[in-house]
Amino acid sequence: MRTVVLGCGYVGLELGRQLRDRGHDVVGVRRSDAGLDAVADAGLDPVRADVTDPESLSDVPDADWLVFAASSGGRGADAARRVFVRGLENAVEAFAGRDDPPERLVYTSSTGVYGDHGGDWVDEDTRIEPTTEKTQVLAEAEDVALSAPFPSAVARFAGLYGPDRYRLGRYLTGPVTEGYLNMVHRADAAGAVRFALEEAIDGVVLIVDDEPVSKWEFADWLADECGVDRPPKRTKEDRLDAGDLSEAARRRILTSKRCSNRRLRELGYEFTYPTYREGYRAAIDDYCDD
Template sequence: MHATILGCGYVGIKLAEQLQQDGHEVTGVRRSQAGLRVLKKHGVTPLQADITEEQSLSYLPESDWVIFMPTPDKRTPQATKDLHVKGLQSVIETYASRSSPPRRLIYASTTGVYGDHDGRWVNEDTPVDPPTKRLAMYREAEQLIETVAPQRGIDGTVIRFAGLYGPERYRLGRYLEGPVVEGYLNMIHRSDAAGVITKLLCDQLLMNDVAIGVDTEPVHRWEFADWLADLHGKERPEKQSVEEYLAGKSYTKARKQRIKASKRCANKGLKEIGYKYRVPTYREGYKPTVESNNS
């Protein structure tokens, strides 16, 4: 099979590696020359294209699988709409107009669309409630996958990823130095984010469906920070409630809503398809790097 990864970055490169190891051909799409050099370094066939420019889309190769996972240049509603709504719509129309459209289109969304649940559990059956205009754009893009893609003869799948981490994205200082604000962390290691997509594609699972991409164990930020500090042999960091953390800060309304949001994302869908984790929890994910730093 041939896969085209639109926005072949942090997770996309790992996905490309896994698919190539399984004998599939992969084209990675990036906007910049610097991005193309990174793809070449990792042995991924590079293609320069801008998803927001329709003329650019004519260069996209024929593919069996298309994975849409670009990152907007700015964390604004308009930038997200241009890339994830208008861009995705153009990608669907471009591929659907071809004589051999792709079999699958996977869209990498975010668990942020669930909004705040005051620490309660959510799963694929939980109604979404995007708390900001930017997150509402992700939900709008999901609806394109759920309705427009099937109408155009393409099986679409939405994966709502939790917080991605792994090499170069451990953000240790945030939790070791504090203050650490209350609330739950939902995470997934880069290897498993790529692994979930690989399994869905290779085993033809969850077509025209939704899954939450998360590991097996959400953790409270305070518990995680203390565990990390103990592992490092450092003093446990200061803890703050949301109210204490926000006091005196002139954050935007959207940022305050993100900070207040707390939920525990269940891996119900991944359990049902029998996904086997490479990194089941934060313990396996963080311990090797911490031990390496201490050696």
Template sequence: MEKHLLSFGHGYSARALTPLLLAQGFAITGTTRSVEKRSALKATGITPVIWPGGDLSEALKRATHLLISAGPSESGDPVLADLRDQITVHAPNLEWVGYLSTTGVYGDTGGDWVDEASPLSPATKRGQMRVAAEAAWQSVPGLPLHIFRLAGIYGPGRGPFSKVRAGTARRIIKAGQVFSRIHVEDIAQVLAASIARPNPGAIYNLCDDDPAPPQDVIAHAAELLGLPLPPEVDFDTAEMTPMARSFYAESKRVRNELIKRELGVKLRYADYRSGLASLLASERASSKC
């Protein structure tokens, strides 16, 4: 049987996975809300479908793999709200289901370490919705579900360099604040490794080996660019959007041993320094083309 991935909310992480699976002979159907994005997705080698609103019955019948990147709302997980019955009844060939969650489900530990067995105590509404969505997917009987809790994602087009160059970057200082991160290429390789070695019921943290204060990342980006350090701004007095401020409600260090031990993953970018250096090298190489 042809391997067929149906990807809900085929965004940044799913697009990084796409070439790895296409090289293995997968067919991929990816959903998008945007008519404008449909042509761009098709150019990557997938079959794009507008959803909600499009007919996914044939894609579900063919699907051997599901990837859920679409985020939940206060009313719950959008995929289950729309398609739970179709998934349970009309998707008979599923070998692997991946749900992309967030390390925000662990909440604030004051900078202490968490792993996949740590209690879930989200400090934000977003984290609470993710906990509910995880539980909703886990409640679907017989589903070969794998949950991936992603740290802060960076990669091509999502690095700090543009703000540093523009002079708009700031080093927000909050005592004891630390975040974990993950390069999008490492997300893709972990997902591909799980697809190759499925373990229904598994939960994996996706992060690098070096949790760090956010101001250190901005400072290192400036150093790589040979530009002055962006100014330090105290968190309490910093002008920030409510969304940006909410990220500072949680401080924790996330362990990633399970992806290495169970999936055999060796991170391409084990810390933000190697990840940023690679991004900058790619930017400079592209500018010369």
């Protein structure tokens, strides 16, 4: 199958490598020279295009499978809407209008669309309540994906980690504010999208590992494994009382939930890194070697 990955970045490159290794053709679409170089270095076919520029999408070849994994570059809600909503609409329209439209679309979203659930468990049946402009945009984009004129799935990623995104310094140094971590290693984020494509999975799927963990518990485990003192802790109230927080940071602190991967497990996906213990092993070994 030919897969076109629009926004072939941190997860997209790993997805492309996994698909390539399984005999599929992969086109990685980026809008910058540096991005195209990374696509080529991964052994994928690089194509320059920008989802916010509909005309540029005519340079992208037809796709059997289409993956929308573009990033807004960490910018605000307006930029996010241009990429995630308008960009996805552009992509759906461009590929749906072709003589050979895609057989399947996967849009990569975020568990941030759930908002705050007071530490309770959430799954695909839980009502989403986005609390920020950016997560509201992600929810809008999910609607665009699920209403596409070809079968589609929404992959809601938990917090991504892996090569270049291990957060040892943050959790070893502290102070660590209480709350839950919902995580998934990049290899499994990409693997779950690959699985959704190959197994023709529709609808919403949470992409999260087996064990959401409290930040305090994770920080203590990480310190013990690295052989250093456990970091200082602080409550949410202590952090909120500090008075140096942006509104977005306050919302993140007040947002708490535990994400369930039951559907993904029941569908048959097998994790490479079922929990943070396996996923952080390489980073811990590197830390100890240094």
